[in-house]
Amino acid sequence: MVRIGKLPIAAFAFLIVIFPWVARQIPGIGHYTDIMVFAGIYSLITIGLSLLMGYAGQISIGHAAFYGIGAYVSGILTARYGLNPWVCMLAGISVAAAVAFLVGAPSLKLKGHYLAMATLAFGIIVYIVFNEEIEWTGGPDGMSGIPGLSIFGFDLDSAEKYFYLVWGFVFAAFIFSVNIIQSGVGRALRAIHSSEAAASAMGVNVSGYKILVFVYSAVLAALAGSLYAHYLNFINPATFDLFFSIKLLIMIALGGMHNIWGAIIGAGIITFLNYEWLHYFEEFDVIVYGAILLVVVIFLPEGLAGIPVMLKKRLGKH
Amino acid sequence: METITPAGQLFQYLITGITVGSIYAMVAVGFNIIYNVTEIINFAQGEFVMLGGLIMVLLHVGMGLPLAAAFPATIILVTLVGMLVDRLAISPIRQPTVLSLIIATIAASILLKGAAMFIWGKDPYDLPAFSGRNPIIFLGAVIQPQYLWVIGFLILIVIVLTLFFEKTILGKAMSACADNPDAARLVGINVKQMILLSFALSAAIGAVAGIVVTPISLMEYDRGAMLAIKGFGAAVLGGLGSFPGAVIGGLILGAIESFGAGLISSGYKDAFALIVLLVVLFFRPSGILGDIEISRIKRF
Numbered sequence: 001m002v003r004i005g006k007l008p009i010a011a012f013a014f015l016i017v018i019f020p021w022v023a024r025q026i027p028g029i030g031h032y033t034d035i036m037v038f039a040g041i042y043s044l045i046t047i048g049l050s051l052l053m054g055y056a057g058q059i060s061i062g063h064a065a066f067y068g069i070g071a072y073v074s075g076i077l078t079a080r081y082g083l084n085p086w087v088c089m090l091a092g093i094s095v096a097a098a099v100a101f102l103v104g105a106p107s108l109k110l111k112g113h114y115l116a117m118a119t120l121a122f123g124i125i126v127y128i129v130f131n132e133e134i135e136w137t138g139g140p141d142g143m144s145g146i147p148g149l150s151i152f153g154f155d156l157d158s159a160e161k162y163f164y165l166v167w168g169f170v171f172a173a174f175i176f177s178v179n180i181i182q183s184g185v186g187r188a189l190r191a192i193h194s195s196e197a198a199a200s201a202m203g204v205n206v207s208g209y210k211i212l213v214f215v216y217s218a219v220l221a222a223l224a225g226s227l228y229a230h231y232l233n234f235i236n237p238a239t240f241d242l243f244f245s246i247k248l249l250i251m252i253a254l255g256g257m258h259n260i261w262g263a264i265i266g267a268g269i270i271t272f273l274n275y276e277w278l279h280y281f282e283e284f285d286v287i288v289y290g291a292i293l294l295v296v297v298i299f300l301p302e303g304l305a306g307i308p309v310m311l312k313k314r315l316g317k318h
Numbered sequence: 319m320e321t322i323t324p325a326g327q328l329f330q331y332l333i334t335g336i337t338v339g340s341i342y343a344m345v346a347v348g349f350n351i352i353y354n355v356t357e358i359i360n361f362a363q364g365e366f367v368m369l370g371g372l373i374m375v376l377l378h379v380g381m382g383l384p385l386a387a388a389f390p391a392t393i394i395l396v397t398l399v400g401m402l403v404d405r406l407a408i409s410p411i412r413q414p415t416v417l418s419l420i421i422a423t424i425a426a427s428i429l430l431k432g433a434a435m436f437i438w439g440k441d442p443y444d445l446p447a448f449s450g451r452n453p454i455i456f457l458g459a460v461i462q463p464q465y466l467w468v469i470g471f472l473i474l475i476v477i478v479l480t481l482f483f484e485k486t487i488l489g490k491a492m493s494a495c496a497d498n499p500d501a502a503r504l505v506g507i508n509v510k511q512m513i514l515l516s517f518a519l520s521a522a523i524g525a526v527a528g529i530v531v532t533p534i535s536l537m538e539y540d541r542g543a544m545l546a547i548k549g550f551g552a553a554v555l556g557g558l559g560s561f562p563g564a565v566i567g568g569l570i571l572g573a574i575e576s577f578g579a580g581l582i583s584s585g586y587k588d589a590f591a592l593i594v595l596l597v598v599l600f601f602r603p604s605g606i607l608g609d610i611e612i613s614r615i616k617r618f
Contacts, residue, residue: 106600112416113359117550118599121592132585290428297421298410
């Protein structure tokens with residue numbers, strides 16, 4: 001599963017480029033472009049999580065925090081101080097990277113359940129801060145007045161324009177991550193996943209690589225958060241709660257965390273469930289999410305992206 | 319009018335803290351029972367507490383069953399839910415890894431929360447206190463009679479569990495699974511059944527916690543996650559797997575939270591316990607009474 005073919009990437013890029021055009025042609029799905037903006041934003045986070053959880057084997061149930069840090073730093077600096085959104089985006093990413101380094105260094109010494117609980121606790125603490133620091137964040141009511149983005153005076157003021165921006169970032173992150181996976185760093189991460197002791201004996205700087213990939217995943221989440229804030233022009237803490245971290249977990253479990261394609265597949269499906277297909281269930285959609293998670297963990301441990309491999313094995317037996 | 323003295327106020331925080339801490343201790347004991355047998359951290363542990371409270375409200379307030387009948391009936395129902403969690407979410411997993419087990423118990427927790435929202439809606443529910451709500455004034459602090467029930471039930475649970483694990487064959491068999499599942503299987507212990515039993519037992523204790531705390535703090539469908547993570551904080555603080563540790567950890571955590579909320583900031587009430595959890599995890603993950611050597615040889 002290490003090689004990621006160039007052909008599927010090119011095909012996928014083509015599909016993304018024509019997507020808004022196709023959506024416009026078919027009646028009733030014109031707003032899918034808008035939903036795909038969110039799918040792209042979530043994909044940015046899940047690509048990082050795929051590297052962290054699937055390849056390096058480190059669990060995080062707290063990435064809503066980095067997503068929120070990106071969004072709030074962007075939101076506060078633009079809406080309250082009138083700074084340039086792109087500068088604020090960089091600032092948000094830097095803050096998230098610094099926090100990820102500070103939290104990651106002691107956390108990543110932990111294993112399994114301990115790491116899961118530490119990241120969970122971290123995520124909830126950040127969520128409480130978003131709620132309580134009302135002077136900065138506006139508290140539970142959230143903050144509005146966050147400006148949109150523009151490139152060289154060209155305003156990204158429609159879903160379609162923003163779509164291309166977000167998916168441009170997704171592709172950059174995807175290609176960069178594929179390169180990481182297929183480089184020495186990727187081999188080191190997989191070595192850490194299979195056995196930390198063996199990796200360390202072979203001279204892999206285990207804690208260094210773990211922190212590196214943790215920071216990388218936080219950077220992508222913060223970028224996603226900033227894109228979200230500038231797209232909606234409004235943020236409130238509920239977006240960055242514990243359940244969002246769990247939703248991220250559902251996305252990569254459903255897509256398949258041992259394959260980076262799984263990150264995009266999972267994010268896409270859950271986004272459409274969230275914004276489109278589960279409307280009928282209203283808030284009872286949690287039951288659907290729980291059921292998906294349970295079915296995946298029992299019957300599809302490798303996720304949807306793992307189905308081809310699973311079928312090949314089955315067919316090979318007969 | 320009673321005047322509130324500073325000392326009385328501090329004593330009040332302590333009493334409240336011990337009461338809340340007793341609940342955390344019960345959740346922590348529940349974590350430990352499952353962890354000791356299976357090395358699984360059951361993220362759905364808090365949902366047992368939530369279900370205990372809400373089912374008790376349904377039976378006692380909604381259907382008018384007397385306290386003495388509704389109490390055991392609630393425990394039995396939640397125990398069945400606990401067994402269902404094992405049978406539907408844990409035991410079907412063919413190749414358990416830490417991650418798949420975490421995901422499975424999170425899935426169970428979401429499903430239970432969703433089911434509770436479906437049945438009870440989003441409103442918080444109250445339960446009559448077991449022996450009225452006339453407070454006892456003691457050393458300048460206001461003590462609700464229900465506080466004493468909570469603390470009393472924690473003591474009862476500790477005594478019963480100690481007797482169970484040390485005096486009964488079943489309890490000893492469960493401890494054996496914890497020490498070495500393969501060896502336990504060799505001497506004829508049905509490990510699968512012991513795992514089922516551990517889920518049943520820890521669900522029952524969660525139910526008790528939910529029943530006794532509802533008259534104090536009400537109960538609603540989404541309370542489980544926070545209770546679970548604080549209970550886990552208590553278990554880690556005391557040393558994961560240690561029963562005396564769970565009690566000490568729970569009481570300390572409850573006291574820290576109560577003093578923190580009273581003296582520093584009530585808005586950050588929930589954050590204090592989590593910060594303590596992080597500090598313990600970062601600096602002494604084996605906890606107060608845990609054994610660092612044992613935590614190294616654990617599978618997960």
